[in-house]
Each structure stands twice: as structure tokens, then as C-alpha cells.
Amino acid sequence: MKNLIYVGRDNNYMNNAQELLDFINKGKTAFQSTYEIKDILDKQGYTEIKEEDKWELKKGGKHYIIKNDSALIAFEIGNGDIEKDGFRLIGAHTDSPGFRIKPNPEMKVEGHYVKLNTEVYGGPILSTWFDRPLSIAGRVTLKGENPFNPKVELLDVNKPILIIPNLAIHMNRSVNEGYEYNKQKDTLPMLALVEDKLEKDNYLINLIAETLKVDSSDILDFDLFLYEYAEGMLIGLNDEFISCGRLDDLWMVFAGLKALISSNQIKATKVLVALDNEEIGSLTSQGANSSILENILERITLGLEKDREDFKRALSNSIMISADLAHAIHPNYTEKCDPTNKPMLGMGPVLKIAAGGSYSTDSYASAVFKGICEKAEVPCQVFVNRSDLRGGTTIGPITASKLNIPVIDMGAPLLSMHSIRELATVKDNEYTIKAFTEFFN
Numbered sequence: 001m002k003n004l005i006y007v008g009r010d011n012n013y014m015n016n017a018q019e020l021l022d023f024i025n026k027g028k029t030a031f032q033s034t035y036e037i038k039d040i041l042d043k044q045g046y047t048e049i050k051e052e053d054k055w056e057l058k059k060g061g062k063h064y065i066i067k068n069d070s071a072l073i074a075f076e077i078g079n080g081d082i083e084k085d086g087f088r089l090i091g092a093h094t095d096s097p098g099f100r101i102k103p104n105p106e107m108k109v110e111g112h113y114v115k116l117n118t119e120v121y122g123g124p125i126l127s128t129w130f131d132r133p134l135s136i137a138g139r140v141t142l143k144g145e146n147p148f149n150p151k152v153e154l155l156d157v158n159k160p161i162l163i164i165p166n167l168a169i170h171m172n173r174s175v176n177e178g179y180e181y182n183k184q185k186d187t188l189p190m191l192a193l194v195e196d197k198l199e200k201d202n203y204l205i206n207l208i209a210e211t212l213k214v215d216s217s218d219i220l221d222f223d224l225f226l227y228e229y230a231e232g233m234l235i236g237l238n239d240e241f242i243s244c245g246r247l248d249d250l251w252m253v254f255a256g257l258k259a260l261i262s263s264n265q266i267k268a269t270k271v272l273v274a275l276d277n278e279e280i281g282s283l284t285s286q287g288a289n290s291s292i293l294e295n296i297l298e299r300i301t302l303g304l305e306k307d308r309e310d311f312k313r314a315l316s317n318s319i320m321i322s323a324d325l326a327h328a329i330h331p332n333y334t335e336k337c338d339p340t341n342k343p344m345l346g347m348g349p350v351l352k353i354a355a356g357g358s359y360s361t362d363s364y365a366s367a368v369f370k371g372i373c374e375k376a377e378v379p380c381q382v383f384v385n386r387s388d389l390r391g392g393t394t395i396g397p398i399t400a401s402k403l404n405i406p407v408i409d410m411g412a413p414l415l416s417m418h419s420i421r422e423l424a425t426v427k428d429n430e431y432t433i434k435a436f437t438e439f440f441n
Contacts, residue, residue: 016258016433017234017426019280023254024246025231028137030070030094030276031154031223033250037257037274038064038089044261046074051398055303060265065296069139069152070094070276071286073296074260080267082301083310086317089271090259090436091288091395092252092324096245097122097418099129099187099226099251101136104205107188113204116162121225126181128420129226133160134189138224140208145422150220153212159227161207162189173358189226228420236364240346240426247422249278251412255429259436268317269300270440278324278395288395294402318405319368321439322360322396325422326350326383326411341384343413346425348379349432352394352409359409360396369408369435370384376438379432380415 027033038048046062049055056079057063064074071094078085107115120126135157142151157268164187169175181187191203202216209216232244233432253274261270275288282289301311328345329337343350351366352359361369366382373380385391396409412432415423 006182010265010343013426014234014239018240019258020026020251020254020279020429021232021234021244024244024250026047027094027246027250028135028156029139029225030096030328031139032064032137032156033094033253034070034072034274034276035154037074037253039067040075040257040261042191047105055299057120057303059304067292068284068286069154071292072270072272072274073293074257074274075296075300076260076265076270077300077304078267078269079265081302082269082311083306084209084317085267086269086314087271087297088266088268088321088440089273089318089320090252090256090439091273091275091293091320091399092256093276093282093288093395094251094253094274095276095279096120096248096250097124097279098420099124099189100240101204101222101224101226106191108194114188114194115188115190118188120187124368125416125419126183127226128416129187130164130166132163132420133229134162134164134226135229136162136207136224137227138222139218140212140222140224142214143218143220151215155211155222155224157211162191162226164189167429206378228287232421234426241425242388242426242429243421244424245419245421246270247414247424248325248417249323251325251424251429252432255412255432255436256321256323258433259440262358263437263440266441271297273320274396282395282398288398291402293399297403315403315405318403319365320396320403320405320407321369322394322399322407323436324352324394324396324409324411325414325417326352326381327412327417328413328415330415336389338384338386341382343381343383345413345415345423346427347381347413348428349373349410350381350383350413351436352383352396352411353394354385354391357397358391360394360400360404361409365406365408368406369410372380372438373435376434378435378438385393 061077100121102117105116137156144150235243277284277287298311329342396407401409412428
């Protein structure tokens with residue numbers, strides 16, 4: 001990266017931005033992201049604990065638990081009494097919109113082309129995936145000694161092997177006038193050309209076996225996704241922009257992780273919640289719409305030799321940030337913003353408010369976060385959808401309803417949300433880390 005001097009900026013801005021890029025570039029899927037978090041926590045003295053173990057915890061202990069290889073909850077136990085001082089939580093998600101590979105995916109066309117059958121995961125902007133070199137990553141399950149305990153390997157092919165080619169404009173004259181892509185027909189990626197000696201080969205399974213150095217007959221199943229092979233980077237006249245895929249929501253995972261590691265020990269127990277499957281509704285064992293978070297928080301309380309009554313008391317003294325991303329005003333579509341609430345890139349984290357309850361922020365939660373930002377000397381913005389546009393939702397309302405605690409829905413400002421490459425700023429990365437660190441402090 002170029003060595004640039006920024007007037008009025010701490011060089012730490014750029015270091016943190018590069019760390020963010022490195023984190024996301026390694027986090028090709030929720031599986032890789034989870035183990036990247038694990039590696040960072042291991043180096044910071046955190047230890048993994050298993051669900052099947054008996055938890056015997058102490059004040060000051062630093063631990064994490066992994067669920068389904070794609071979600072992680074990390075915590076540092078406070079030095080106060082948990083029933084009086086409660087939990088401070090930052091929640092985000094590890095998954096991003098894209099394409100998942102279906103079972104039996106190889107499709108041969110005209111006896112010459114090999115393409116893969118995929119299905120859409122979440123709500124990606126489909127057009128942004130065309131004509132880009134793509135690769136494959138995720139999780140592969142292999143035969144084990146016990147059928148109830150198969151082996152698991154993470155897979156990252158890490159080479160450009162796929163592409164979704166556009167149809168030439170000469171054959172699709174309306175493409176620039178608003179074309180509706182068919183998810184079963186238009187978005188299937190091309191893998192190879194058929195060669196006589198390979199005509200009967202199982203292309204994907206052989207690729208997996210070769211990459212993992214295992215026997216193809218040992219491969220039982222997989223959870224594999226496409227990702228853009230080109231890595232994220234800093235762009236702009238002064239390298240002020242971050243252009244990268246999967247910013248939604250690995251950016252907030254990264255900021256929460258930085259804050260957890262760099263903040264001081266406090267009376268409350270600090271918790272980083274990085275769950276999976278937010279983009280498809282969170283209704284999985286590793287998603288927010290399950291009992292996972294409540295179970296872990298209760299077990300922390302019980303592991304400190306407290307009882308269920310103490311756990312309920314701890315919840316009554318707890319608060320959470322639901323950290324997803326927020327829509328910044330778009331320079332080409334300013335009319336899409338609410339008339340009086342217009343978040344901008346580079347102007348700090350954004351509170352997200354919705355009368356319909358799709359965001360959990362109310363005036364109490366808003367006041368708490370504004371106070372945190374003021375103390376951290378960080379600007380704070382507000383996002384509300386236009387009343388004639390339907391917005392998205394987050395893990396915030398789910399968590400607030402399950403735990404019955406105040407949940408602040410917020411995000412850092414972003415353009416091109418759900419594109420294969422999203423756009424953020426170096427400044428907002430720094431602002432968000434500072435706000436999260438102050439929240440934990």
C-alpha cells in the first residue's frame with residue numbers, strides 16, 4: 001500500500017483500513033470468516049470452550065464458542081457481579097448475499113461447455129456478478145469413523161475458475177433498459193470446456209478432492225459458495241474509499257472484534273456475537289432467530305456459579321448493539337433518501353430507526369448510542385427509510401424480543417449494499433471502531 005500523509009488524520013486510520021481488508025479478503029464465506037476470528041482471538045489469549053463441556057468460568061476469563069463452523073460468540077467476563085452488571089453485547093453476522101452451489105451441480109451444454117447449477121443466497125444485486133472471475137469456498141464434509149460424526153474441512157479453491165458471462169447486447173437489446181434476470185437460467189457460472197479424456201469426470205468433486213488432498217469417494221457433501229476472486233482495495237483520489245465485497249456484514253464483525261480486543265476490562269461481561277444466516281432470515285441453529293445467544297449467556301451465568309434467577313437479573317442490566325450497515329445517500333439518486341435524514345459517507349456511524357419495527361432502535365437506545373459517540377468524539381447520523389420505500393431488517397428486533405433487552409440498531413454508512421463490491425470509507429471504519437470501543441469501555 002502507498003505511504004500517504006493525511007492532513008488531520010491519524011496514520012492508524014489507514015492501518016485499521018488495511019486490517020479490515022485483510023480480514024475480509026481471508027473471509028471468503030461465513031466458514032472462513034469464523035475461523036479467521038478464531039485465529040485472531042487465539043493470539044489474544046482467548047480459549048475455545050465447547051457446548052458439550054461443563055463450563056467453570058472465572059472473572060476476567062476470555063473465551064469463545066463456535067457453532068456449525070460459521071458462527072462465533074466471544075466474551076470477556078467482567079470483574080463485577082454478573083447479575084448486577086450484566087452483559088454488553090455487539091452483534092453482527094458472518095454471511096453475505098451471493099450464490100450457493102447446488103448438489104449434483106455439473107451441467108453440460110451442447111456437449112462442449114460445463115457450467116455449475118447454483119441457487120441465489122440472500123438478496124445480491126445479480127448484475128454485479130457477471131463477467132467477473134469467480135472462485136469457490138466453504139465447507140466440505142467427509143466420511144468419518146462414526147456416521148454421526150463426519151469430518152469437516154474448510155475449502156478455498158483460491159483461483160479464478162468460474163465466470164458468469166453476459167449475453168451480448170446484440171442478442172439482448174433491452175439489457176440497458178431494465179432486464180429481469182432469471183435466477184435459474186441467466187446466472188449459472190461456466191467452469192470448463194469438455195475434453196474427451198475428461199468427458200465422464202465429476203469436475204467439482206475432483207476439484208475438491210485435489211484441493212483438500214483427499215479421496216473423492218470420501219466426500220459426502222458440501223456447503224460451497226461463489227466469491228469474487230479479485231480482492232478488496234482502497235481507492236479514490238486520496239485512498240479514502242474502501243471497495244470490497246462482503247462489507248455487509250464482515251465490516252461490523254471486524255469493528256466489534258477490534259473493540260473487544262482493545263477495550264479495557266470492566267464490571268460488565270463483554271460479548272461479541274457473530275452469527276450466521278442473517279441474509280436468509282436467521283432461522284437456523286447458528287442464526288439469531290434461534291436460542292443460541294440466550295443459551296450461551298445463561299451458561300456464562302451458570303458457569304460463574306450463579307443460578308437462573310441471577311441470569312434473568314443479568315439480562316435486566318444488559319444492552320446490545322445490533323451492528324449491520326446503513327444506506328448512505330447516493331450521489332446519483334439523492335431522491336431515494338428520506339427528506340430530513342440523509343446519512344453520508346465519511347460522516348460517522350448511523351442509527352437506524354423504523355416505525356414498523358424492522359429496526360429495534362427507540363429513543364432510549366438512540367440516546368445511549370448518541371452519548372457513547374459524544375464521549376468517543378465520533379459523529380453520529382440517523383437513517384430512516386422513505387415512507388414509500390420498504391427497507392430491510394436486522395438481527396436487532398429478533399434479539400430484542402428474545403432477550404427482552406434494549407438493542408441499538410445501527411450501522412456504518414455504505415453504498416452499493418448487496419453488490420459484489422460495496423463501497424465504504426476509511427473514516428467511517430475508524431469512527432465505528434472508536435464508538436464500539438467506547439461502548440465496551
